[in-house]
Amino acid sequence: MNNLTTDRLIRYSKILLMAYLSFFALLVIYSNFIDYSSNYEYVGHILSMDTTRENLNINYRAITSPMLHHRIYWVIITLEAIYTACYLTGTYQLFKHRHSSIDEFHESKKLSIIGILIAIFVYYVCIQAIGVEWFNMDESQVWNAKDWARHIVDFIVPLLIFLTLKIER
Numbered sequence: 104m105n106n107l108t109t110d111r112l113i114r115y116s117k118i119l120l121m122a123y124l125s126f127f128a129l130l131v132i133y134s135n136f137i138d139y140s141s142n143y144e145y146v147g148h149i150l151s152m153d154t155t156r157e158n159l160n161i162n163y164r165a166i167t168s169p170m171l172h173h174r175i176y177w178v179i180i181t182l183e184a185i186y187t188a189c190y191l192t193g194t195y196q197l198f199k200h201r202h203s204s205i206d207e208f209h210e211s212k213k214l215s216i217i218g219i220l221i222a223i224f225v226y227y228v229c230i231q232a233i234g235v236e237w238f239n240m241d242e243s244q245v246w247n248a249k250d251w252a253r254h255i256v257d258f259i260v261p262l263l264i265f266l267t268l269k270i271e272r
């Protein structure tokens with residue numbers, strides 16, 4: 104324990120936090136493949152706007168084509184698979200460079216950062232911005248992922264800031 108300096112602890116905490124994100128991402132991907140139909144149903148209801156109140160001013164936004172539902176859902180799954188691969192590889196890179204120089208350790212953060220940015224796109228832009236603001240997802244009593252997505256964003260944005268800071272020596 105005497106060898107555990109604050110600087111080393113900061114490096115390890117960045118590695119551990121990325122490992123936590125990697126675990127979460129693996130569970131998301133697993134769920135999407137094992138339980139495709141219920142997750143697809145979720146996407147379909149949001150895009151169809153069939154569980155939000157009737158509003159003639161915005162009902163034109165609804166996408167009711169099951170073919171488009173599947174395609175949009177596969178775009179989301181693909182993005183989730185990409186950020187999962189970035190998380191896993193990024194975590195490995197951080198671990199591999201845990202004893203490297205400051206600059207080498209800092210450079211090993213690239214894939215982790217890319218993965219977090221893709222996840223922010225999925226959970227903030229796609230779900231919170233488009234799902235809530237365009238498809239009125241927040242009005243649905245059953246098919247509403249706004250709070251779930253917000254919790255994810257609330258975790259990964261501070262992690263992005265912490266990860267990118269070059270405070271370890």
